[in-house]
Structures are given as structure tokens and as C-alpha cells.
Amino acid sequence: MSNFTDHIHELERRWAQALTAAKVDAVIIAAGTPRPYFLDDQSPPYRMNPHFAQWMDGAECPQSLLLVTASGRARLFFHQVEDYWHQPPVQPDLQGAIDIEVHRSEDSLMAAAIAAARRHNRVAFVGETETPADNLPFDDVNPALLLNAIHYGRARKTPYEVECMRLATTTAVRGHRAAAAAFEAGASEYDIHQAYLRESRQTDADLPYSNIVALNAHAGVLHYQHYDRESPARRSSFLIDAGARHKGYAADITRTYASDASSEFAHLIATLDAHQRALIDAICVGMSYVDLHEAAHRRIAEALAEHALVSCSPEAAFASHITDAFLPHGLGHLIGLQTHDVAGHMISAEGGVRLPPRRYPALRLTRAIEAGQVFTIEPGLYFVPMLLRELRKSSTSADVNWSRVDAFMDFGGIRIEDNVLVTEAGTENFTRDAFDAT
Numbered sequence: 001m002s003n004f005t006d007h008i009h010e011l012e013r014r015w016a017q018a019l020t021a022a023k024v025d026a027v028i029i030a031a032g033t034p035r036p037y038f039l040d041d042q043s044p045p046y047r048m049n050p051h052f053a054q055w056m057d058g059a060e061c062p063q064s065l066l067l068v069t070a071s072g073r074a075r076l077f078f079h080q081v082e083d084y085w086h087q088p089p090v091q092p093d094l095q096g097a098i099d100i101e102v103h104r105s106e107d108s109l110m111a112a113a114i115a116a117a118r119r120h121n122r123v124a125f126v127g128e129t130e131t132p133a134d135n136l137p138f139d140d141v142n143p144a145l146l147l148n149a150i151h152y153g154r155a156r157k158t159p160y161e162v163e164c165m166r167l168a169t170t171t172a173v174r175g176h177r178a179a180a181a182a183f184e185a186g187a188s189e190y191d192i193h194q195a196y197l198r199e200s201r202q203t204d205a206d207l208p209y210s211n212i213v214a215l216n217a218h219a220g221v222l223h224y225q226h227y228d229r230e231s232p233a234r235r236s237s238f239l240i241d242a243g244a245r246h247k248g249y250a251a252d253i254t255r256t257y258a259s260d261a262s263s264e265f266a267h268l269i270a271t272l273d274a275h276q277r278a279l280i281d282a283i284c285v286g287m288s289y290v291d292l293h294e295a296a297h298r299r300i301a302e303a304l305a306e307h308a309l310v311s312c313s314p315e316a317a318f319a320s321h322i323t324d325a326f327l328p329h330g331l332g333h334l335i336g337l338q339t340h341d342v343a344g345h346m347i348s349a350e351g352g353v354r355l356p357p358r359r360y361p362a363l364r365l366t367r368a369i370e371a372g373q374v375f376t377i378e379p380g381l382y383f384v385p386m387l388l389r390e391l392r393k394s395s396t397s398a399d400v401n402w403s404r405v406d407a408f409m410d411f412g413g414i415r416i417e418d419n420v421l422v423t424e425a426g427t428e429n430f431t432r433d434a435f436d437a438t
């Protein structure tokens with residue numbers, strides 16, 4: 001039996017369990033539809049409802065519906081319009097794992113799906129809708145009990161999903177290699193971005209998120225969103241956060257480079273790289289991701305002390321929150337069909353939530369670590385003017401070696417980001433494996 005068929009069986013099992021828990025007998029999951037900009041006839045790139053996409057083996061099926069019941073096979077109501085403005089979607093090959101009915105019009109598709117669903121008692125709808133829930137012919141729309149269970153379960157990837165994520169990583173790493181070479185050759189942010197797209201054979205719309213291609217101080221803007229066409233006269237550093245997708249599953253990878261391999265910034269990158277690897281080595285089932293995040297802060301404190309950016313001890317730099325100014329984001333997040341996958345704060349299938357500690361409001365993942373989860377490990381160490389201004393005014397300012405910090409401002413910062421699968425035995429690092437293989 002193929003991986004994909006097993007994956008579908010696992011989804012059927014999860015949805016049956018969630019439907020039973022939510023006291024619902026059937027659910028119609030909508031793929032969604034491209035929505036134009038305000039007062040416009042153009043739409044942003046289309047993204048399927050991830051609950052629908054999870055069943056589709058990468059096929060794009062705008063406006064299609066999927067009927068899932070607590071017992072029996074899933075049924076796809078596939079919307080295949082006749083159109084000469086756009087290429088109509090191709091009927092997906094779902095390897096016989098899902099029944100498929102083709103419809104040429106939205107009205108007949110919706111009528112058929114509702115008629116099939118109505119053979120069951122309570123019917124829910126999952127998807128985006130502009131119609132108020134009360135006006136829809138369903139007993140429930142996006143019921144929390146159902147979605148909580150499904151969202152919680154999405155953290156645990158099936159073997160099929162794991163393989164998709166390995167392949168997404170391989171594609172992204174090809175792009176990263178080309179981007180690093182373009183940086184070496186003196187290219188601008190724009191040209192590095194183009195080299196990445198070309199080598200990973202992606203368009204901008206294919207990317208899981210907009211590439212971050214940052215030279216010099218731009219590396220200190222966490223989600224830097226521009227691509228300068230000109231190469232700066234002085235080139236200090238290069239941070240690239242760029243991914244790829246395979247059948248909808250994302251890779252999210254960051255690397256940072258120094259233009260001068262013997263510079264102190266290059267040593268700082270090597271220090272952070274060693275800490276990032278050590279954090280991954282520490283991962284084990286049952287550990288809280290919050291503790292791992294806190295361990296990252298302690299390691300940033302060590303790096304600050306080792307490079308004489310602070311004059312106090314690492315313990316003091318951690319305790320006095322100096323590290324918060326240098327690492328203002330979370331250590332990582334769940335990843336899958338979404339770059340920032342759902343349910344990072346969920347601690348139970350019933351909807352229990354663990355919010356991040358007050359000190360770390362940006363932390364996206366607070367769950368206990370379990371086998372089958374895929375998440376990122378992306379510690380950073382940045383020189384962000386806005387945050388350092390605050391630190392300079394604070395009571396701990398005297399513990400910071402400001403002349404050393406000022407010397408790094410033009411480098412922007414460092415982030416090293418890998419995607420890691422948790423296994424019973426430890427971890428599989430998709431990202432390092434892919435870099436090692438190329």
C-alpha cells in the first residue's frame with residue numbers, strides 16, 4: 001500500500017474520531033475560492049483551505065468540496081469549470097483512495113454535496129464563507145470542537161507528509177546554494193532572490209512565504225520585505241530566509257553568511273551555529289518546547305559573553321533580560337501545510353491552550369514535544385536599533401559593551417533555521433541532511 005493511501009486512511013481515522021467528539025455525522029470541507037482585492041478583479045495567489053489540501057496530494061481544486069463522514073470513504077465533489085480565460089483544473093489522481101464526482105457548475109456541485117451530506121444526521125461545514133453561518137444549510141459552521149481536535153492532530157505528521165517535507169527541503173536547499181553563490185559573486189538582493197527562484201524552479205507565488213533576502217543591516221529586520229536592485233558598495237553580511245513547497249508542504253530555512261570569513265561576525269555565526277546544533281541535540285520526547293526556548297536564551301547569553309558583547313556573566317545577562325533585546329522572536333514553530341502551522345499553543349485535542357510565558361510573547365510553540373511533530377529551530381542574534389535603544393536606556397545598560405555592539409550594527413544579525421522531525425530516538429534534521437547531500 002502506498003504512503004498516500006495510508007495517509008488518507010489516517011485522515012479518515014482522525015476525522016471520524018473528531019466528528020464523534022463534536023457530535024457531528026458528516027462534514028463538508030470547502031477548498032475555497034480565489035478572492036479579488038477590494039474594488040478589483042485581480043486576486044492574490046490562491047491558497048487552498050489546509051483542511052482540504054491535506055487530502056489532495058498537491059492538486060489545486062478551487063471551489064471543490066470534500067464530504068467526510070464518521071464512517072465510510074471520503075468523496076470529492078470536483079469543480080471542473082469549462083473556461084477559456086483560465087486553464088481549468090485537472091482532475092486529481094488520488095490513487096482510488098477517495099471517490100470523485102465531477103461537476104461543471106458550482107450550483108450542481110453544491111446541490112450534490114448537500115444531498116449526499118443530508119443522508120447523515122448532523123452536518124457541519126469547514127471553510128471560509130462570506131455567508132453568515134445562520135443562512136447556510138448546515139447544522140454547524142467551523143465548529144470549535146471539531147476543529148480543535150483536527151488542529152491538534154495536525155502537529156503529528158504522517159509518513160507521507162514527512163516525505164513531502166523532505167522533498168520541499170531538498171528543493172529549498174538547491175535555492176540556498178545558488179543564493180549563497182550569488183552573494184559571493186556580489187549580486188544585489190533582487191538578483192540573489194532571482195537566483196534562488198531559478199535554481200529551486202519556483203515562482204514567487206509557489207513560495208510558502210515571501211523570501212527574506214537581506215544584505216547588511218537589513219538582516220536586523222526580522223521579516224525584511226524588499227529586494228534592493230542595487231548591490232551595496234560595502235557588503236558585510238547576508239541573511240536568507242527562504243523556503244519551498246512540495247505538494248503544499250513547506251520548508252522554512254534560514255542561513256547567514258559573512259563576506260569576510262575571518263571576521264568576528266563570521267565567528268559569531270559559527271558560535272550561533274554550534275548553539276543551534278546543541279539545541280537540536282537536546283530535543284527529546286516529553287520535553288516542553290518552552291524549556292527549549294529558554295535554553296536558547298541561555299545560549300544567546302553565553303554567546304554575548306563569549307564575544308564580549310556583555311561584561312556580565314551569561315547567567316546575569318539571561319536573568320536581567322538582556323537577551324530579549326538580541327533574540328526578540330520565538331525559537332520556532334510547527335510547520336506543515338502552513339509555514340506557521342496551526343495549534344502551536346494547543347495542549348489538548350479538546351481545545352486546551354498554553355499561552356507563551358509573559359517574557360516571551362512571540363513564542364509560537366508551547367507544546368510538549370512528541371514523536372511525529374515537525375518544527376523549526378531558529379535561534380537568532382540581532383542588532384536591532386529600536387530594541388538596543390531601549391536596552392541602552394534600561395538599568396542593565398552598564399552590562400553591555402556598547403562599543404562592541406555598535407561595531408556589529410551594520411551586520412544586522414544572524415538567524416540559523418532548520419526543520420526538524422521528532423522521532424522516538426531523537427530527531428531527523430531535514431535541513432542539515434539536505435545541505436550535507438548537496
Ligand code: GLY
Pocket residue numbers: 209241252333339378417
Ligand atoms: N520565515 C518565517 C519564519 O521563519 O518563521
Ligand code: MN
Pocket residue numbers: 252332333376378417
Ligand atoms: Mn520559521
Ligand code: MN
Pocket residue numbers: 241242252253254417
Ligand atoms: Mn524562516
